[in-house]
Amino acid sequence: xxxxxxxxxxxxxxxxxxxxxxxxxxxxxxxxxxxxxxxxxxxxxxxxxxxxxxxxxxxxxxxxxxxxxxxxxxxxxxxxxxxxxxxxxxxxxxxxxxxxxxxxxxxxxxxxxxxxxxxxxxxxxxxxxxxxxxxxxxxxxxxxxxxxxxxxxxxxxxxxxxxxxxxxxxxxxxxxxxxxxxxxxxxxxxxxxxxxxxxxxxxxxxxxxxxxxxxxxxxxxxxxxxxxxxxxxxxxxxxxxxxxxxxxxxxxxxx
Numbered sequence: 001x002x003x004x005x006x007x008x009x010x011x012x013x014x015x016x017x018x019x020x021x022x023x024x025x026x027x028x029x030x031x032x033x034x035x036x037x038x039x040x041x042x043x044x045x046x047x048x049x050x051x052x053x054x055x056x057x058x059x060x061x062x063x064x065x066x067x068x069x070x071x072x073x074x075x076x077x078x079x080x081x082x083x084x085x086x087x088x089x090x091x092x093x094x095x096x097x098x099x100x101x102x103x104x105x106x107x108x109x110x111x112x113x114x115x116x117x118x119x120x121x122x123x124x125x126x127x128x129x130x131x132x133x134x135x136x137x138x139x140x141x142x143x144x145x146x147x148x149x150x151x152x153x154x155x156x157x158x159x160x161x162x163x164x165x166x167x168x169x170x171x172x173x174x175x176x177x178x179x180x181x182x183x184x185x186x187x188x189x190x191x192x193x194x195x196x197x198x199x200x201x202x203x204x205x206x207x208x209x210x211x212x213x214x215x216x217x218x219x220x221x222x223x224x225x226x227x228x229x230x231x232x233x234x235x236x237x238x239x240x241x242x243x244x245x246x247x248x249x250x251x252x253x254x255x
Contacts, residue, residue, distance in 0.1 A: 001199045004029040006060055010052075016211075018050040018080065020071075021114045022201045027143040027194075027237065028053050028113050034190035034241040035141050037061040041108040044068060044133060047115020051077040051092065057111070058089040065090045066107070068100065098129060105135040116142040121169040127183040136246040140186060146170045146238040148193065156234040162226050173238045186242035194237040198227050201235070 007015075007025040015025060037043070039062030045054045046068050054067035054077075067077055067090055077092035095101055097119035110133055112120070119125060120142070134140060147156070149172050155163045171179075177191045194200060205223035212220020227235070 001196045002030075006056070010056070015052060016207055018052045019204065019207075020049040022145075022204045022237070024049065024053050024113045025056055026200055027239075028056055028111070030194055031111065031113070031141045031143050031239055031241065032061070034239070035109065035111075035139055037063055037109065040064065042066065042106065044102070044107045044110040046097070046110060046112040046130075047118065048072075048077070048113075049115075051080050051090065053111075053113050054090045055081065055084045055086055058086045059084075063089070063109070066093060066102070067091065068093045068095055070094065070096050097125070100129070100133065102133055104132045107134045107138060109139045109141070110134050111140075112142045112144075114143060114145065117144040117146075117169040118166070121171065121179075123179065126180055127185060131183070131185045131244065134244050136244055138244045139241065140180075140244070141241045142176075142239075143194075144169075144176070144238050144240075146176070146193075146236045147172050148234050148236045150175055156230075156232060158229055158231050159226070159234065162222070162229055171238075173236070173240070176238055176240050180240070180242055184245070186244050188240065188242050190239060190241040192239055194239055197235055197237040198230065198233070200237060201227055 004026050006029050010025060015023065041063045043057055043063045043065050045057060045065050048054050048067040048069045050072055051067045054065040057063050057065050074092035074094040078087065081087040081090045147170050154168050173191050173193055177188055180186055181188055205227055208220035208223050212218060
């Protein structure tokens with residue numbers, strides 16, 4: 001599997017204490033290879049979970065991070081940011097994706113690691129909500145779980161017995177590219193499947209078997225079963241980055 005040297009600087013116990021899915025720092029470090037992050041930029045970390053991606057962004061790139069999550073309280077995240085000695089650069093928010101408190105054009109960058117699939121697969125979300133948060137010339141980046149290709153039923157037969165409703169947001173890289181590209185709002189700068197997606201996913205799956213029930217009160221063997229059932233290697237982790245066109249470069253979506 002590919003090495004992620006920036007992530008290796010962080011304590012693995014701290015990562016595992018705070019992750020909520022496949023190692024988000026690996027996913028973020030992969031994405032950041034396609035982002036131009038500079039000190040002082042205002043970055044939205046959308047669906048930040050327990051905020052370790054926000055800590056990473058602030059420490060590694062010196063950006064100002066607005067750490068937004070629905071499932072984790074802003075107060076709990078603030079404590080983590082204070083413990084990481086980064087609370088002067090990372091600001092926690094608790095808000096739902098369709099009721100965000102930010103002004104249009106406020107951010108230089110909007111990033112979402114393993115969260116955008118929960119709200120952004122709606123075709124209206126990017127043009128009507130998310131894209132408006134970033135100024136012209138600003139950047140977007142996501143990493144989402146997906147599929148190597150599209151299927152008529154929405155899923156491969158090998159995974160049919162495990163498929164759940166929220167998984168219908170799992171799509172191919174080409175599907176995600178079209179979703180944003182057809183709006184005319186952005187130019188796609190990267191869109192591809194990460195190499196070795198199941199190897200990246202596996203440490204989280206193994207951890208979940210022993211720890212998920214203690215953390216979330218539910219059995220934690222689903223991910224192991226899911227990865228094991230993927231005998232045709234249909235599971236993907238999709239990376240996509242884009243730059244917002246200037247005011248005259250996109251479609252006029254009001255008419």
